[in-house]
Amino acid sequence: MSLIVMKFGGSSVGSTERMQRVAKRIADYKEAGHQVVVVVSAMGDTTDDLIDQSKQLNLSPPSREMDMLLTTGEQISVALLSMTIHSIGHKAMSFTGWQAGIRTEAVHGKARITDIRPDRIINAIEEGNAVIIAGFQGMTEDGEITTLGRGGSDTTAVALAAAIKADVCEIYTDVDGIYSTDPRIVKCARKLDEISYDEMLELANLGAAVLHPRAVEYAKNYNVPLVVRSSFTQNEGTSVKEEAVMEQGIVVRGIAYDKNVARISILGVEDIPGVLAKVFGALASSGIDVDIIVQSGVQEGKADFAFTVSLGDKEKAISVVEGIRSEVPYEEVNSEENLVKVSIVGAGMVSNPGVAAKMFEALYNLGISIKMVTTSEIRLSCIIAAEPVHEVVRALHTAYGLDTAEQAFVGGPQDRR
Amino acid sequence: MSLIVMKFGGSSVGSTERMQRVAKRIADYKEAGHQVVVVVSAMGDTTDDLIDQSKQLNLSPPSREMDMLLTTGEQISVALLSMTIHSIGHKAMSFTGWQAGIRTEAVHGKARITDIRPDRIINAIEEGNAVIIAGFQGMTEDGEITTLGRGGSDTTAVALAAAIKADVCEIYTDVDGIYSTDPRIVKCARKLDEISYDEMLELANLGAAVLHPRAVEYAKNYNVPLVVRSSFTQNEGTSVKEEAVMEQGIVVRGIAYDKNVARISILGVEDIPGVLAKVFGALASSGIDVDIIVQSGVQEGKADFAFTVSLGDKEKAISVVEGIRSEVPYEEVNSEENLVKVSIVGAGMVSNPGVAAKMFEALYNLGISIKMVTTSEIRLSCIIAAEPVHEVVRALHTAYGLDTAEQAFVGGPQDRR
Numbered sequence: 001m002s003l004i005v006m007k008f009g010g011s012s013v014g015s016t017e018r019m020q021r022v023a024k025r026i027a028d029y030k031e032a033g034h035q036v037v038v039v040v041s042a043m044g045d046t047t048d049d050l051i052d053q054s055k056q057l058n059l060s061p062p063s064r065e066m067d068m069l070l071t072t073g074e075q076i077s078v079a080l081l082s083m084t085i086h087s088i089g090h091k092a093m094s095f096t097g098w099q100a101g102i103r104t105e106a107v108h109g110k111a112r113i114t115d116i117r118p119d120r121i122i123n124a125i126e127e128g129n130a131v132i133i134a135g136f137q138g139m140t141e142d143g144e145i146t147t148l149g150r151g152g153s154d155t156t157a158v159a160l161a162a163a164i165k166a167d168v169c170e171i172y173t174d175v176d177g178i179y180s181t182d183p184r185i186v187k188c189a190r191k192l193d194e195i196s197y198d199e200m201l202e203l204a205n206l207g208a209a210v211l212h213p214r215a216v217e218y219a220k221n222y223n224v225p226l227v228v229r230s231s232f233t234q235n236e237g238t239s240v241k242e243e244a245v246m247e248q249g250i251v252v253r254g255i256a257y258d259k260n261v262a263r264i265s266i267l268g269v270e271d272i273p274g275v276l277a278k279v280f281g282a283l284a285s286s287g288i289d290v291d292i293i294v295q296s297g298v299q300e301g302k303a304d305f306a307f308t309v310s311l312g313d314k315e316k317a318i319s320v321v322e323g324i325r326s327e328v329p330y331e332e333v334n335s336e337e338n339l340v341k342v343s344i345v346g347a348g349m350v351s352n353p354g355v356a357a358k359m360f361e362a363l364y365n366l367g368i369s370i371k372m373v374t375t376s377e378i379r380l381s382c383i384i385a386a387e388p389v390h391e392v393v394r395a396l397h398t399a400y401g402l403d404t405a406e407q408a409f410v411g412g413p414q415d416r417r
Numbered sequence: 418m419s420l421i422v423m424k425f426g427g428s429s430v431g432s433t434e435r436m437q438r439v440a441k442r443i444a445d446y447k448e449a450g451h452q453v454v455v456v457v458s459a460m461g462d463t464t465d466d467l468i469d470q471s472k473q474l475n476l477s478p479p480s481r482e483m484d485m486l487l488t489t490g491e492q493i494s495v496a497l498l499s500m501t502i503h504s505i506g507h508k509a510m511s512f513t514g515w516q517a518g519i520r521t522e523a524v525h526g527k528a529r530i531t532d533i534r535p536d537r538i539i540n541a542i543e544e545g546n547a548v549i550i551a552g553f554q555g556m557t558e559d560g561e562i563t564t565l566g567r568g569g570s571d572t573t574a575v576a577l578a579a580a581i582k583a584d585v586c587e588i589y590t591d592v593d594g595i596y597s598t599d600p601r602i603v604k605c606a607r608k609l610d611e612i613s614y615d616e617m618l619e620l621a622n623l624g625a626a627v628l629h630p631r632a633v634e635y636a637k638n639y640n641v642p643l644v645v646r647s648s649f650t651q652n653e654g655t656s657v658k659e660e661a662v663m664e665q666g667i668v669v670r671g672i673a674y675d676k677n678v679a680r681i682s683i684l685g686v687e688d689i690p691g692v693l694a695k696v697f698g699a700l701a702s703s704g705i706d707v708d709i710i711v712q713s714g715v716q717e718g719k720a721d722f723a724f725t726v727s728l729g730d731k732e733k734a735i736s737v738v739e740g741i742r743s744e745v746p747y748e749e750v751n752s753e754e755n756l757v758k759v760s761i762v763g764a765g766m767v768s769n770p771g772v773a774a775k776m777f778e779a780l781y782n783l784g785i786s787i788k789m790v791t792t793s794e795i796r797l798s799c800i801i802a803a804e805p806v807h808e809v810v811r812a813l814h815t816a817y818g819l820d821t822a823e824q825a826f827v828g829g830p831q832d833r834r
Contacts, residue, residue: 016473050493056433057497058504065503068511069496072489076467079486080474086482087475094485099560120560143516143537 002167003125004029007039007135007157012172012231013077014044022172022231023084026130030090035125037164039135039157040081042073063108067137067147071097074134074153082132092130095121097137098145101163102156104138110149112214113138113156116163125164133160151212158215162222169224172231173210177238178203180402181255185390188403192253194239199253200226202345202379216240251355252346252400257389259340261291262314263371265306266321268331271298276305278328279321286320288313291341292374292383302331306372308383311337339371340389343381344396350377362399366392419584420542421446424456424552424574429589429648430494431461439589439648440501443547447507452542454581456552456574457498459490480525484554484564488514491551491570499549509547512538514554515562519573521555527566529631530555530573533580542581550577568629575632579639586641589648590627594655595620597819598672602807605820609670611656616670617643619762619796633657668772669763669817672810676757676803678708679731680788682723683738685748688715693722695745696738703737705730708758709791709800719748723789725800728754756788757806760798761813767794779816783809 006026013019022038029036050069054061061069078094085092101117124131135153138146148155154171161169175183176191178200183189195203197220204213210228219226219240229237269275276295283290288309295305309317314335321333349355359380363370372383384392397403423443430436439455446453467486471478478486495511502509518534541548552570555563565572571588578586592600593608595617600606612620614637621630627645636643636657646654686692693712700707705726712722726734731752738750766772776797780787789800801809814820 019474053493054497054500057436058500061500062503065496065499065509065511068499068513069493072492072496075489075492076470076486079482079489080471082482082485083471083475083478086479092482094482096485096562099562145513145516 001033001035003035003037003164005037005039005157005161005164005166005169006172007153007170008041008172008231009153009174010041010044010046010077011174013040013081018231019043019081019084023081023088025231026085026092027088027090030130037121037125037131037133037160037166038081039133039153039160040074040077041135041153042070043077043080046073046076064144067108067145070147071134071137071145074136078132078134082130085130085132090130091128092132093124094132094134095124096134097156098139098143100133100160102138102159104140104146104148106140106142106144106146108144108146111138111140111146113148113159113218116159118160118163121160122164151214154212154215155218158218158222158224158226161224162218166224168227169219170227170229170237171211171215172229174230174232175210176230176233176235177228178210178240178254180253181393181397182257186394186397186403189397190402190404192238193236194241194245195253196243196347197240198378199345199347200240202343202376203254203256211240250346250401251348251352252344252402253348254345255343255393255396255400255402256345257340257342257393259386259389260310260312261308261339261341261383262311262317263306263308263336263339263383264314264317264321264333265304265335266330266333267304268302269305270329271301271303272328275303275328278324280307282320282324283309283317286316288317288320292372292381294372294374308339308341308372336371338386339383340386341381341383342389342392342396343379344400345379347378349380356380358399359396362395363392366395368392418450418452420452420454420581422454422456422574422578422581422583422586423589424570424587425458425589425648426570426591427458427461427463427494428591430457430498435648436460436498436501440498440505442648443502443509444505444507447547454538454542454548454550454577454583455498456550456570456577457491457494458552458570459487460494460497463490463493481561484525484562487564488551488554488562491553495549495551499547502547502549507547508545509549510541511549511551512541513551514573515556515560517550517577519555519576521557521563521565523557523559523561523563525561525563528555528557528563530565530576530635533576535577535580538577539581568631571629571632572635575635575639575641575643578641579635583641585644586636587644587646587654588628588632589646591647591649592627593647593650593652594645595627595657595671597670598810598814599674603811603814603820606814607819607821609655610653611658611662612670613660613764614657615795616762616764617657619760619793620671620673628657667763667818668765668769669761669819670765671762672760672813672817672819673762674757674759674806674810676806677727677729678725678756678758678800679728679734680723680725680753680756680800681731681734681738681750682721682752683747683750684721685719686722687746688718688720689745692720692745695741697724699737699741700726700734703733705734705737709789709798711789711791725756725758725789753788755803756800757803758798758800759806759809759813760796761817762796764795766797773797775816776813779812780809783812785809 082092082094103115104111135156179189226240293307499509499511520532521528552573596606643657708725710724
């Protein structure tokens, strides 16, 4: 008998048939003797519909009231899923976030979980119920309803799994698991059997949107074994854990790309002490996340440097830089879009020399120039022109020996977009 | 400055425009310097839509899960109304039932309010907010979400008004107030300026569906002044209070009718001690509400008696009576439908002889025979054949001097159905 946390996203419960399929899967676990806690998101388009309704009445509603509105989506899901489980002869009880003891910071729209008080759900489990919990939501110490922000239901599931010491936390999604790269553009992408938390974190942060980075971080911190698997098949999925077994000859685990990137360059900056601290301090206090930073050498007392931000922050970042020109004199600030960050990720990279060289060579062979580079122990990222990113990802996938043998020739030029 | 509780039903907030109209009305009160607490029902068809969704997954869902599902309807309303008030420049905060401190019995689907802990909403009022509270819902001591059953939002409003010692509780609806009878069938029905709690209770119980009896009872017990008025006009409405001023010459305040009635007759009952106790004890323990009871005189040691129940309880009542035949020997049980209970209500009846005679005379003039009669201090009800009930109500309305002069001839035969 295991204690299993299962998390289902909105598309997994988006219709009557899908809801029934999820209920059946939960019933199967119950019949096999497991204890089950289920975290559910809002059904299909519910959240978008609620947002549309709110926009008709207030274009910038207070975030407190928005949380009040949006949390109804998950409450509807859990009630309906619980009823569906009852209809096939099993006991179930649904709980909102506050009922499940999920406490958060006093922030609306993107609160972090501070604490879980699971007594009530542990009682419900021990009474033999499938326990169905609304994802994405919690309550502050003052009894205010909060939401956890994007990917919040993943985080709810992982945090609950940690709090009740579950044996495993299964994240059900519409793909079979974590792939070596986006299978929509590389047909011979391979499904990974295992991946480490750190590798998953790099991939999650790089736009492989299957698992939210905050949830992976939480799983790593509390050592919660994760499994990412499909809600539409019985396939095994991908296991995310502390140490992943490295396949023979595979150093790079996956290849990710992210088009949500803009480059800001500041040219001819006077090389006075604390320049970088001033620039990035000003950006941070404006709430702008900076990703890659590159500084070139100083010539004649002046330096150039460049950094990347998400596309949505570009204009704001430029005004921040313009705003500090009196403190940090420079000649020019400019920006560039139509870029992509391509990354290779693998825990084996640090101990295998030549991994970086292979990436640069592959890009050179495609005639692509590298605009920026950044590395971590398990990652190497290059900023390049946005096109032809799919061709680049395919070439890297082949170069690092990731293509599955049986499917290696399925992908072709007709898929390029 | 007054502290005002306003209650809006689902049709009052059923569209964007209506929601905006309600927000405007609240803003007007705030601008006039009043403190405002607003209780809202689920918008338009929301509750029915949620019930339909549940039926696709479980035809007899657990009532706990049904409460979990349905309470989202009011939560959506309060969040959207609060946003709408913000959009026109006023402070507002929405609260669920549990957040507003509304405690109920541990019963799902029709819980009674046991207690209100209003500290949190009093704080919100004092901070200058329009406080928007989800009607129809509460929480048990164990943190379970409950609903109050039919008319629950009226009860929420009245109970809150009592708990925060509001100056008045205004019930907004789609009619102008309480009428002397159903204005759909009597065109010259008069809107009452005032009515006493007791009169309102009799009318509410008799099917004048504007106010729920439980809410009126609560208002009477806690002496909460009620006003029933239209959410679509600025008209004054009807004031419901302890002692209503009697208009000159008007003894009967209103005329109600209720078609939801069936008569059960038990004939040839052996006149042994405790017969009535046995029959009505058995009915009560089966959850059947008995309304009128009539026993004829005893002849040759045998008696006939008859009682009325709601139409939905008819079959059940007959089986209960059949089930106790060994204890209470009788010759025959039969039942009758297509009946209507017509009632006249007025606090002045007790001190005005001849009120009943006038009703009997009016019915006699129409050639209608009376099947059963029952009286209280402020009410007289007759069970008669269901047709022509509209003609009967019109005749009584005229007989008791209730027709408004200016409209007395508007109603006519073409309205009869």
